[in-house]
Amino acid sequence: MAEIPKAYDPRNIECRWYDYWLKHRLFQADVRRDRTPYTIVIPPPNVTGALHIGHAYNNTVQDIYVRFKRMQGFETLWSPGTDHAGIATQTVVERQLKAEGKERKQLGREAFVGEVWKHKSTYRDRIIGQLQKMGCSCDWEREWFTMDENLSKAVLEAFVHFYEKGWIYKGNYIVNWCPFSQSAISDEEVVYKEINGKLWHFRYPVKGSSESLVVATTRPETMLGDTAVAVNPDDERYRHLMGKTVILPLVGREIPVIADAYVDREFGTGAVKVTPSHDPNDFLMGKRHDLEFVNIMNPDASLNDNVPAAFRGLDRFAARRKVVEEMERQGFLVRIEDHVNRVGYSQRGNVPIEPLVSEQWFLKMSELAKPALDAVLSGKIRFHPEKWVKTYEHWMHTIRDWCISRQLWWGHRIPAYYNDRGEVFVARSVEEAEKKAGTKNLRRDEDVLDTWFSSWLVPFSAMGWPAKTAELGYFYPTSLLVTGPDIIFFWVARMIMAGLEFTGRVPFHAVYFNGIVRDEQGRKMSKSLGNGIDPIDVIDEYSADALRFTLVDLSAEGQDINLARRHFELGRNFSNKVWNAFRFLEMNRDSIPRARPELPPARDIAELADLWILSKYHRAVEGITEGLENFRLHEAMDSVYRFFWADYCDWYLELIKDRLYHADEASKERTLSTALYLMDGIVRLMHPIVPFITEEIWQRLDARKDGESVMKAPWPTFDRTWIRADVERQMDTVQAVIVSVRNIRSSMNIPPARKTDLILKTADGMTRELLKTSERYLKTLARIEGLTIDAEARKPNGAASAVVAGIEVFVPLEGIIDVKVERGRLQKEIDRLIAQIDGIDRKLANNDFTARAPAQVIDKEKAKRENFRETVEKLKESLASLG
């Protein structure tokens, strides 16, 4: 067996099996009416950049489910794809070009988009390569991209559909403007940061009076666009000024003092400057009071010609300084306070957004939200963990119309055409638009659609919609969506809306929200913090299996995971353990070549260890299966992990060694076959989590034909008839005896090579039988030479002792026993038991307890106390006999 390396080396193994799976098209799903489909559509990674550890986690979870269901016999499709990620990708490419000294606008639209396609192609390859390295079993023959021809067709269809329904409209509204991208963005793309800023107090003189009105603002530069000052209608302090006019400093504009309930009397001075073109609330006030709208900004957030000459062309931050400076110089600055406020930043541009009024396309959401909310509340779609239902519900209730147009070049261009009178025609194609307009002289809208306007269609557009394909009929609705809770609004909610609107069905039956991967201090991983972990680095250092194992091990249902690099050692150690367990079997197969893993074992086996391990095995089968079905990945893994390591390796393999080495040929063969059978089951149970090592071992366990794979091996089925509580109890007893002897040996410093005798005393005949049949186990695992089992045994002089499960354990150690240590051991155990007995005494003395607790519970307590008392008596005798 020299050719099987002692330490598991995953390097060549992982690539080799992935190629094998690809070669034999094992990830491929087909429309097969004789099977039940199981479908997952990937949350398409952005072609912005490479995948990070969060993606690794998300995709590991998906792969686990896909592999699990495939083994259960479902026709399983994992549909992979990538997202063009409009603003994000455009921003990245634009930054790159800038670094090369090139400007987007110089290049022009066509050339720039060409650059983005190149970038897309590079990162698509990289992303797919990463997914493959992680072992993802996606059906690559069905890979899609959100700007593919068909997915674009779907976008067109959806847009036209809503337009014709009257739900898509165009209008001048205040939007979140990203000065970096120079585009509108949706509310969801704004991230708020707490900023330590200032609150400036400005004095606006009242016209025809010596009085002034003091307003407070966090954005002084916007005062150049003020067209009113507002106070609360019930505010007595300002009653006399309502309806009057103030003179806007620096500008000289005469603006009204209006009364509006929006104004909070308590905040600042209770008077608010109103800038309808540059603040969402002021915008609404402007509408209510029919105020003048003065836009003072260019698309890059510098000031335009609507401000006094001195400020024109200034960047907004320079303008802020200059306004404050001028106001102070002219005596209009009253005071400055420190103030913490929330500033909206553009998620992609990472600059403060500028609310401004512009003409944009919107989608009306209220009608879409209703059925989508209902689908989740009624349980047609189940969220795991369930807590996210509340978040979802809240958003759905407060939903606002969706600004879907973007002033970008990278994306699906809006299918709206204008004639020279400015009339708009929405159509699926230029030809259709020309027909509608009755002219060929049309100009297409320059804007593109929000990225999510394509991704929200993906569950069905990836399957051919709007065409009625066979795939769509078979694989849709999908079974499960695995995604992060951070995109519940961006994506999950919208997919539900689109699914119901366009297919009349929910897009998925269940959603598993995986937690977010954070660093050790619980911070989100990010480039700027430099705390990210590259999954490929982890794979190179530890293997893909180790990566996957560790991620799942750390993930309780939907909880965020705090990850440090060293945690991946866990996965590596695990692989090594699995490998060596397998190696052990292989080594024995050299001398027992006829042993085979095929079985299952005969029902009439009498060997305690075998009955016991089979019982434990079936518990593990149940545990992992239930865990996966209920989205409790950590529990699922824990049950198979513990079974494998603690039961199979630590006990079972040790228990059978004696048989493997010393029994007759038939027993040897039976024994090894059972061990191999279990290994085969273990490997199948673990396969969804650690696909590579399990394939390697499964292939070596038996002669396999080319094209066979553990991927398609049936998932072990839980069989309750193998569960034997009686056998488990018996084994518990045997183990307890062994542990107690080891404990004695350890505390007396007896080296492993030195064997001792063992005397076991118990009055219980059944137990004596059990111990007798377990003689070999005791001898091997407790390193025993001579074994005596007797109801009337006497403790020899100079023996160490213990009492477990009612059995008195004596280890004769005359001459080497350390009496002081032994006394300490016994006394400690006596103290522990007496404390327990005291606790039970108190309980039983409580009349409320004896009166109200179920008889069963009371009996148990009594039995426990009796047991403890007897044990204490025996221990005391032993203690006394030490002299």
Next chain:
RNA sequence: GGGCGCUUAGCUCAGUUGGUUCAGAGCGCUGCCCUUACAAGGCAGAGGUCAUAGGUUCGAGCCCUAUAGCGCCCACCA
């Protein structure tokens, strides 16, 4: 201002129908061991009044209330 989550061994965290050692795992730590699968390992240990204060209950890590600390999400407070 609302909503959600977290607080359990030195560290990272498990623990859903409240009652069998339920007080656990991994890492770290202590002692022994290269025992013919595995030192990336084995065996045996040490270590926690389950954040705090009340409450419900015969009985609470688990249910309820409040408090503190940490984190996240949402909201128009200039």
